[in-house]
Amino acid sequence: MNTAGNTTLRNNRPTPPTWRRHALLAAGATAQLFAVGGRWDIAAAAWIFPVLLLRFTRTGRAWSGALWVWAANIAAAAFWLFESEMGFSPVTLGGAVALAALLTLPFLLDRLLTGRLRPWMALLTFPAALAGAEFLITLLSPFGTAYGALAVTQYGNLPLLQVISVTGSYGIGFLIAWCAAVVNRAWEAASWRSVRGSVVTCTAVLLAVVLGGGARLAFAQPGAPAVRIAGVTADASLIRAQKAAIARISGGRREIAAAPPAQLVPALTAVRDSLLAATRREAGAGAKIVVWPEEAVKTLAADEDATIAAARAEARRSRIYLEIGVEVYSTAGPGRDEALLIGPAGTVLWTYQKAHPIPGSEPFAPGDGRVPVAATPYGRLANVICYDADFPGMMRTRADIMLVPSHDWQEYGRAHTEKAALRAIESGYAVARQDAEGVSTAYDHLGQVLATADYFTTGRQTMVAQVPTAGVTTVYDRIGDSFAWGCLVAVVVLIGAALVAPAGPHPRRP
Structure with a gap:
């Protein structure tokens, strides 16, 4: 011994x-x-x-x-x-x-x-x-x-x-x-x-x-021209008011969906209108693509079509590509966590459902994991939601710009956003990660920071970046x-x- x-x-x-x-x-x-x-x-x-x-x-x-x-x-x-x-x-x-x-x-x-x-x-x-x-x-x-x-x-x-x-x-x-x-x-x-x-x-x-x-x-090489991308989040005071309105309803997600509209809809609408106003402001400043965070706008199932219609009207009015994060409350189930890309004509180009809900905290049914890609004048745009970006196999997608609407919290926001830089380097595309209650950052295909904004230290929760419109094909992408x-x-x-x-x-x- x-x-x-x-x-x-x-x-x-x-x-x-x-x-x-x-x-x-x-x-x-x-x-x-x-x-x-x-x-x-x-x-x-x-x-x-x-x-x-x-x-x-x-x-x-x-x-x-x-x-x-x-x-x-x-x-x-x-x-x-x-x-x-x-x-x-x-x-x-x-x-x-x-x-x-x-x-x-x-x-x-x-x-x-x-x-x-x-x-x-x-x-x-x-x-x-x-x-x-x-x-x-x-x-x-x-x-x-x-x-x-x-x-x-x-x-x-x-x-x-x-x-x-x-x-x-x-x-x-x-x-x-x-x-x-x-x-x-x-x-x-x-x-x-x-x-x-x-x-x-x-x-x-x-x-x-x-x-x-x-x-x-x-x-x-600098290569392709850049496009102005803006990530916007609703006014922080309105988000706090929305949280308070939801907290006053006892029960889970089904009870929230079944609550009297007057108890909840005004707070939800105020957040939506704040996002639309921020979108209009950034489009007027020259943004061609605007990204909302994950679950940026919360809506009852009965009001979902009206919420999407308002976003479509704004994209059409501003002539931009608008990516919106939507959380749907439904009495029929746990609801949905989805993202929609709307084109300048007001057409919905895709509706993507989160493929990897966080284990133990997100009850949503997962999506099919197929990453949508749309050809645009600003390159091939693709989309996943937040935690999806932690799965490299899923992220290996032929695209030029990956949009990642996200929703973290103060203690994890920066660390989680930094992990998204790895996906940019692996797959050779730029990443624009707009994070509600976290750190929003845009990366180029080398993992270099193009712009960043901390939700908790900025007066206006907006990130603006000039993002290259053409990615590269990496060895990892091929093999x-x-x-x-x-x-x-x-x-x-x-x-x-x-x-x-x-x-x-x-x-x-x-």
């Missing part, structure tokens, strides 16, 4: 004193709290915590180490729920435990396999497994990349992030995990000579990624999730190689 004052050998590896292993676990778990995709993220923490947790698991028993890392992952997910004000419910807590388990598997596989594999194969185990786990989260869970993707922690590092135009967001997780594996190999090495090749290769790849991304940013699937295949191959390897640890040198 290992004691605090001795170092023993386990599987031919030195095992540090217990107190030192616990210090590694505590430091790694603490660093991970600041690499969860929330408002308190520190980019460097995402590179530090895998190094420390990997060192912890490699120097102890496999299954007990995995349980401790699972606990650290649960703590990180719970911290994300806390800092983002998501709320603790059976759905969110159950999701946190399940996602934590999936994100623990890369550490367990590394611990079980690396001692039985050749050094170069061992170095690939952790990064391939982590990138594969991030991909599986988007495939199997209802949370998408909202939690569990390390790429979101690197927001603002545009040269590094350009690699996701090839690999998808999973490429960032792979690079971070690969660095952690290389650092741990160097930590274990008896001499520099035995790890020199690994360190030099990893460093060279990272430099190539950053230099290549920098070149992509530096030599990007999709081939890199992520390749990582999963690599994990299967590595497991097979470990199973047929001779018993006992593989020599650390070829």
Whole structure:
């Protein structure tokens, strides 16, 4: 048994004193709290915590180490729920435990396999497994990349992030995990000579990624002309009055729909009229596309046609493309969360229903997930709603400008909007995300900020941006999730190689 004052050998590896292993676990778990995709993220923490947790698991028993890392992952997910004000419910807590388990598997596989594999194969185990786990989260869970993707922690590092135009967001997780594996190999090495090749290769790849991304940013051609896009939100005082009117009605959504019209309709109409006035103002200033947030206008089912008719009349009067977010209250069901694009002639070009309602908090029936695209004089316009943008596979759409009406809250608005920048880089289109009660931002296809507005710090909740009207075709757009699937295949191959390897640890040198 290992004691605090001795170092023993386990599987031919030195095992540090217990107190030192616990210090590694505590430091790694603490660093991970600041690499969860929330408002308190520190980019460097995402590179530090895998190094420390990997060192912890490699120097102890496999299954007990995995349980401790699972606990650290649960703590990180719970911290994300806390800092983002998501709320603790059976759905969110159950999701946190399940996602934590999936994100623990890369550490367990590394611990079980690396001692039985050749050094170069061992170095690939952790990064391939982590990138594969991030991909599986988007495939199997209802949370998408909202939690569990390390790429979101690197927001603002545009040269590094350009690699996701090839690999998808999973490429960032792979690079971070690969660095952690290389650092741990160097930590274990008896001499520099035995790890020199690994360190030099990893460093060279990272430099190539950053230099290549920098070149992509530096030599990007302005190309197509820009279009003026305005995102508008109703006057904040009217939104507060609307919330108060709704809060006075006891019960759920059906009871709201069944309430006497005089109790609710005046507040709903005031918000609608504020949005129409803001639309008219921005069109007069030169905007050709105006975007309302998700659920910008709330309406009873009986009044839905009149609400849409008012928006159509405004689009026709101002000769603009108008994207409106509508929340419908119905006595027949949970209602709908939808977005409509109205053309300059007043024609409804699409009605899109949110495909990914937030688990546990949005009772709407999901839409079919088909992203609508319309050809316009300002390029191909496409549309999803808020949380839909956390699903990269759905967002891989041939478009020039992606409109993302959204509705967040103060503690999560900025972090959620920043995640939308990844979709712009991956798919090569501009993104205009108008966020009610959050941070609205427009990005170009490189993830560069074109304009931004914070609902809580601006007197007029309006964002105006000059947005390029032509996107680019990225490698990721063409090959999709081939890199992520390749990582999963690599994990299967590595497991097979470990199973047929001779018993006992593989020599650390070829």
